[in-house]
Amino acid sequence: MTTRISGALLCLAALAGALAYAQAGDVNWPVNGGVGNIRYSPLTQIDRTNVRSLQVAWTYDSHDAFKDSEMQSNPIIVDGVLFATTPTMQVVAVNAETGQEIWKFDPSGGAGARTRFRHRGVAVHADRVFVTYRNFLWALDKTTGQPIASFGAQGRIDLREGLGKPPAGLSVSASTPGVVFEDLLILPSSVPETLPGTPGHIRAFDVKTGRQRWIFHTIPQPGELGYDTWPKDAYKLSGGANAWAGVTVDPKLAMVFAATGSASFDFYGTTRHGDNLFANCVLALDARTGRRVWHFQAIKHDVWDWDFPAPPSLVTVKRDGRPVEAVAQITKQGDVFVLDRRTGVSLFPIEYRKTPPSTVDGELVATTQPRPLKPPPFAQQGLTEDMLTRRTPEAHAAVLERFRKMKSGFFTPPSFEGTIVFPGFDGGAEWGGAAFDSDTGLLYVNSNEMPWIIKLIPNNDTSLYNSKCATCHREDRAGTTVAPSLVDIGLRRTRDEIATIVRQGTGRMPAFPDMGARNITDVAEFLISGKDKGADPALENDPSRLKYRSDGESIFLDPDGYPAITPPWGTLNAIDLNEGAIRWKIPFGEFPELAAKGLTNTGSDNYGGPVVTAGGLLFIGATNFDRKFRAYDKLTGALLWETVLPAAGNATPSVYQIKGRQFVVIACGGGKNGAPSGSSIVAFALPGK
Numbered sequence: 286m287t288t289r290i291s292g293a294l295l296c297l298a299a300l301a302g303a304l305a306y307a308q309a310g311d312v313n314w315p316v317n318g319g320v321g322n323i324r325y326s327p328l329t330q331i332d333r334t335n336v337r338s339l340q341v342a343w344t345y346d347s348h349d350a351f352k353d354s355e356m357q358s359n360p361i362i363v364d365g366v367l368f369a370t371t372p373t374m375q376v377v378a379v380n381a382e383t384g385q386e387i388w389k390f391d392p393s394g395g396a397g398a399r400t401r402f403r404h405r406g407v408a409v410h411a412d413r414v415f416v417t418y419r420n421f422l423w424a425l426d427k428t429t430g431q432p433i434a435s436f437g438a439q440g441r442i443d444l445r446e447g448l449g450k451p452p453a454g455l456s457v458s459a460s461t462p463g464v465v466f467e468d469l470l471i472l473p474s475s476v477p478e479t480l481p482g483t484p485g486h487i488r489a490f491d492v493k494t495g496r497q498r499w500i501f502h503t504i505p506q507p508g509e510l511g512y513d514t515w516p517k518d519a520y521k522l523s524g525g526a527n528a529w530a531g532v533t534v535d536p537k538l539a540m541v542f543a544a545t546g547s548a549s550f551d552f553y554g555t556t557r558h559g560d561n562l563f564a565n566c567v568l569a570l571d572a573r574t575g576r577r578v579w580h581f582q583a584i585k586h587d588v589w590d591w592d593f594p595a596p597p598s599l600v601t602v603k604r605d606g607r608p609v610e611a612v613a614q615i616t617k618q619g620d621v622f623v624l625d626r627r628t629g630v631s632l633f634p635i636e637y638r639k640t641p642p643s644t645v646d647g648e649l650v651a652t653t654q655p656r657p658l659k660p661p662p663f664a665q666q667g668l669t670e671d672m673l674t675r676r677t678p679e680a681h682a683a684v685l686e687r688f689r690k691m692k693s694g695f696f697t698p699p700s701f702e703g704t705i706v707f708p709g710f711d712g713g714a715e716w717g718g719a720a721f722d723s724d725t726g727l728l729y730v731n732s733n734e735m736p737w738i739i740k741l742i743p744n745n746d747t748s749l750y751n752s753k754c755a756t757c758h759r760e761d762r763a764g765t766t767v768a769p770s771l772v773d774i775g776l777r778r779t780r781d782e783i784a785t786i787v788r789q790g791t792g793r794m795p796a797f798p799d800m801g802a803r804n805i806t807d808v809a810e811f812l813i814s815g816k817d818k819g820a821d822p823a824l825e826n827d828p829s830r831l832k833y834r835s836d837g838e839s840i841f842l843d844p845d846g847y848p849a850i851t852p853p854w855g856t857l858n859a860i861d862l863n864e865g866a867i868r869w870k871i872p873f874g875e876f877p878e879l880a881a882k883g884l885t886n887t888g889s890d891n892y893g894g895p896v897v898t899a900g901g902l903l904f905i906g907a908t909n910f911d912r913k914f915r916a917y918d919k920l921t922g923a924l925l926w927e928t929v930l931p932a933a934g935n936a937t938p939s940v941y942q943i944k945g946r947q948f949v950v951i952a953c954g955g956g957k958n959g960a961p962s963g964s965s966i967v968a969f970a971l972p973g974k
Contacts, residue, residue: 314362314939317406317462321599322533324720324896326940330947332900335971336916336926342948342970343384344931347371350964353769355935356954357716357893358406360966362941366427368409372954372964374402376416376423378430381950382943384968388430392418401769401956405531405716405936408462408470410492415470417459420444422472424495437495444474447497448486449506455483461531461596461716464541466572468492471541473528478590479757480556480829482524482549487532487541487568489575499575503527503545503563510577511562522829523557525549526564530716531596533612534572535626541572542599542612542626546592552699552739552835553588555647560585567597567614567622569629579629583614583622585651588643588698589739590710590838591617595718595894602726603863604632613721613862615714615730618695619664620657623862633659633865643698645741647832650698659865663858664713664732667695668705672850676884680843687841688849691738699739699835707850709737710838717894717907717937722919726863729895729919731873731907732856734888735848736841741833750811759837762812775813783809840958847876853888855908857895859922869922874908892957894937896949906934906951909960914938914951914969932956932963946970 312328319325331339350356354372361368367381378387408415413433414425422444424436432440444459445452456477463472469489476483487501503526504519505511515523528543535542548557548564565584570577584591597612602623610626623632637653665672673684691703698704712733720729751760757768764770774783787805810816841849848854853872861868874889893907902925903917912933916926932955939950949969956962 310942310945311365312942313364314360314941315409316464317359317361317408317531318533318596318718318937319896319939321535322531322596322718323598323600323723324718324894324937325722326896326898328898328940328942328947329900330942331898331902331949331971333902333918333925336902338971339916339926339928339949339969340972342968344965344967345377345379345384345386346965347375347377347389348964349373349375350932350954350956350962352962353401353956354954354962354964355401355403355956356952356964357403357936358952358954359937360939360950360952361407361409362939362950363409365943367950367966368407368414369952369966370402370404370406370416372402372956372962374404374418376407376414376425376430378414378427379966381941381948381968382946384966390425390430392416392421392423403460405461408465410465410470413492415462417444417462417472419458420456422459422490422495424492435494442490442495444472447488447500448484450484454481457483460529464532464534465492466534466536466539466541469498469572471532471534471572473530473532473543475529476524476527478525478547478549478551480524480550480831481522484520484524485527485529485545487528487543487570487575489572501568501570501575501577503568504548505562514560514562516556516558519557523548525551526561528568528596529592530594530718533596533599535599536572538626539572540578540626541570542597543568543570544593544595544597544614547584547587547590550831550834551588551590553645553648553741553831553833554586554650555831557586558649560651561587565591565593567593567612567624567629569612569626581622581624581629581631582655583616583620584654586649588648588650589696589706593617594712594715598719598721598728599626600721600728600862601723602632611862613719613728615719617708617710617712617714619662619666619708619713619732621660621663621728621730621860621862622657623865631657633657640696641694641698644700645698645833648698654696660860660862661867663730663856663860663867663870664708665734666708668693668707668736668850674843674847674849674851676843676847677845680845680847683844684841684849699741701741703738703740705736705841706739707736708733709735709840711735711737711890711892715892715894717892720895720897720903721862722897724899725920726861727868727897727919728860728862729897729903730858730860731891731895731905732858733890734850734854734856735890736850737838738841739838740836742836744831744834750808754808755834755837763837771812780809780813783812847879852886855888855891857905857917857922859919871922874913875911877911880911890958892933892935896938896940898940904938904940904949906930906936906938906953909933909935909957912955928969930963930967931965933960
């Protein structure tokens with residue numbers, strides 16, 4: 286629990302200087318995703334006429350990037366100070382006008398961890414900064430960065446406690462910060478996607494003491510609504526159904542809105558027959574008590590990992606000339622659900638359509654799934670032969686051969702042959718969320734247009750690694766989107782460090798305390814030396830052991846590493862929520878090496894979201910390989926300005942004003958899908974202001 290502060294007096298002096306800048310005309314960015322999670326700024330100093338003059342105002346670099354690290358933080362700006370998290374999960378406070386570091390806190394206690402974290406920042410309230418690190422929730426003094434001793438135990442609480450299960454067997458954290466309502470911090474969670482699972486219950490903690498005040502069971506327990514949509518006592522084994530992308534609070538209605546993910550295991554649901562409430566649901570809860578007000582389930586018995594990728598956005602739309610308060614929910618599969626904020630009733634028609642059955646023994650998928658009739662999908666849904674790449678004849682022939690060996694079609698379940706899931710597990714929409722402009726009723730969403738492949742294989746190998754680890758990390762240890770590569774892990778971790786992670790879990794990785802010391806040592810030895818001690822007979826009777834597992838999901842690429850379909854491979858969309866229509870759609874992103882050969886405007890994979898301003902602009906980074914930060918005309922989609930960032934801006938920008946000067950700031954962490962990593966935060970402003 287060290288803080289790496291150069292001195293309390295220096296820290297206080299720097300903070301006092303920053304606070305001196307705060308004026309009546311200053312505008313904060315006080316919460317993750319902006320107020321109401323609509324990523325909107327009322328500032329107008331930077332507009333269509335002058336955005337081309339935008340330049341770097343300052344750059345802050347935490348200098349802790351490493352191979353494959355990421356930094357997805359949406360910076361919080363309060364009273365002239367910017368708060369964010371870095372690639373190694375240090376928390377920094379920076380002067381938001383100059384970029385000067387004020388303080389830094391290292392929740393690892395100086396361990397200098399080199400584990401990839403996907404983390405979206407902090408929550409700031411009154412005198413404290415809340416941040417999660419692994420299974421701990423910390424409360425830090427906003428002025429000094431020191432842990433607040435009166436919160437929990439010396440500044441932190443253990444999130445494994447209070448879930449109704451033995452803490453030693455759980456792995457839980459939060460990749461997205463919580464929200465504060467009155468004296469409560471309402472917190473979502475990140476949990477493993479394997480079995481046995483950690484439940485993704487939503488909880489509220491006292492902002493002063495850390496005491497748990499309420500809990501909503503996203504996997505219902507006996508006597509609770511939804512219990513009959515699962516097998517009896519499934520809550521004891523199942524996990525997931527977590528609001529990993531965050532929650533949104535409406536203080537006027539005293540309601541908190543969450544969008545939950547799929548239940549574990551993601552792709553084979555024989556341990557959870559039924560519709561599985563409250564997985565894949567938009568949930569409205571009483572913010573004071575956690576009581577359910579309403580829910581809407583968008584996918585029943587999800588086996589596609591089509592989690593809701595972003596928290597609900599609080600929007601106001603027009604119906605018959607009258608304003609209606611609603612929530613807009615974007616999805617990985619490319620839909621937008623627009624629901625009345627008080628009742629959950631859809632403002633556009635929803636049709637329940639038949640979906641294909643599973644061909645995998647034991648699996649029982651839902652026979653119908655809900656589909657909104659408006660707005661139209663902002664992503665392509667389902668892959669056909671005519672959509673396959675024509676980039677080169679050789680590429681087309683190669684992907685066509687693979688395509689014909691696999692199953693395809695929207696809502697086609699996982700299979701032994703391999704099933705193409707399109708939109709893929711990364712969307713469609715992603716965790717960057719949507720921006721909403723109440724003046725026009727336009728919702729802005731960036732979308733991935735990249736098919737993925739899921740293939741089920743028999744889980745008949747009882748070696749420890751293949752039974753416990755290969756589902757996420759693959760048999761070849763190359764890693765997947767949900768788990769890092771373990772190739773050459775011995776160069777980055779000691780045996781003791783590996784054993785500790787296996788025993789205790791971390792983030793989305795489950796803990797395996799019951800594996801036993803000898804087996805944990807054997808797994809660590811295998812990861813370092815490649816020597817497998819063989820089968821463990823006890824695994825045969827493990828209740829969490831499934832008959833089939835994933836061979837490791839992957840993007841469907843051509844032989845040269847590009848998406849296996851014709852462009853666009855990423856889009857940016859403006860959707861009219863008043864009329865339920867797409868107003869404009871443009872390709873979003875490029876591959877620089879293809880653009881150099883004349884293949885431009887292809888779009889690319891993109892992670893991070895947009896922010897829209899009253900000045901008529903839409904700012905967004907997100908594109909993975911061209912590393913650009915762009916400003917568009919929000920009404921037409923015309924590109925007005927762009928620059929190249931130090932690393933991809935896989936994060937959502939923040940917009941704020943200090944001493945009458947407007948800034949746009951973005952974290953540049955890169956690291957997605959093999960892109961270079963970075964650790965800088967870059968702020969832009971107009972010159973001479």
